[in-house]
Amino acid sequence: MSKISSVNPYTGKTLASYEAFDLTRLDSVLDSVDKAQQHWQQTSLQDRANALRDLAAQLRKQQGALAKLASEEMGKTLVSAEAEVEKCAWVCEYYAEQGPAMLVDEYLPDEDSNGVERFVCYQPLGVVLAIMPWNFPYWQVFRFLAPALMAGNAALLKHASNVPGCALAIEKLLLDAGLPENMLRTLLVPGSRAAALIEHPVVKAVTFTGSTDAGRKIAATAGKALKKTVLELGGSDAYVVLEDADVKLAVEKCVTSRLLNNGQSCIAAKRFIVHTKLYGEFAAQMTEAMNKKVVGDPLAKETDVGPQAREDLCEDLAAQVTESIRLGAVLMCGGERDKTFYSPTVLGEVRPGMPAFDDELFGPVAAVIRARSDDEAITLANQSMFGLGAAVFTRDTRRGAKIAAERLQAGACAVNDFVKSDPRMPFGGIKASGYGRELGRFGIHEFVNIKAVVVNGEADHNE
Structure with a gap:
């Protein structure tokens, strides 16, 4: 029987290995979750709400251990891992x-x-299948799981193969919080089994967060089976710095967003499109700020940027940077790789046609792009196949709000701040960044049957 292992990207050591499910065990788990959901949907809304409160309390109780596990499995800093658990x-x-x-x-x-x-x-x-990535191993799950449970659904979790410990910890959390057994089960299976899981009759809907290419395959499989999907895919959206922007504020917010989760976030800022009047000042300040960041052990308090989650991902990032420089981008700082570590990097004079402009750079690399006017900056921002999260910086906040609402092509936009998910607000993308929404009232309605009922009371009057 094959095994699924988690490897610490900082030390390179194997943390644990788990037996992958065989077909017999997999069918048994799916059947158990299906039966549990049929009972759960009969519970009252208040009982479900109370269960979620107990789950929140359990998350806080185990915050330290959960955060350490995430840091060890995928390399995020301990501070960011603790914040992730609190957000759950x-x-x-x-x-x-x-x-x-x-x-x-x-x-x-x-x-x-x-x-x-x-x-x-x-x-x-009924039963929702969640195929989730490694970069936010808890939050990616809970932002779908909380509304799904509240709505009366149950869940099957096919987590990324490099965070099996986090996946199993989530399953245990529900039991520790007193929820019924089998409300969420982790499926220790390889990604090659995804299609068969989607097609399984127990599965009624699918939610996926990950790459655009994988999202297309999942959408095609689910579409053939006529099953509802919500897809949150890649992002390479722009932060637009207009001619009247506060450069110091813009740099602070842009650097924070670019280095979020060691730069490994779909919604993190990646392209910075700056009016030519402010370009030199912005690029210089960003370079200085990125150079000051401490790279190292994710468990150390002083660390700002930990390792990339896997060595192959670091290799891919380095290749994108190298190709962008070959095509004319200017290396302003960073550009150094050591196994799973990639130094905070600023590329200047980035243009369309370069990987730093066209593709998603999933790591601590900032692409700074010159625009001759505010209108050209907005045009360049929308010149992307992605549409997840974008921002605009300007001292005229009313104008900024109008640009964010009417001109930037993205599922979420911010003015003078960086984009972040919020339980109260819908979250999701357009174009190659996916479709559907998580969070807010829109998120809870994605995985329910919105049923219209008409009752003719005429019979009551004819008695």
């Missing part, structure tokens, strides 16, 4: 508080006064 507790509490009101029956006014009653109700779809 927040999303559980948000849906515990707000979820019941999002799921109550909605009655339409009886406009024709003929005794006809019309209402909309929300029923769970």
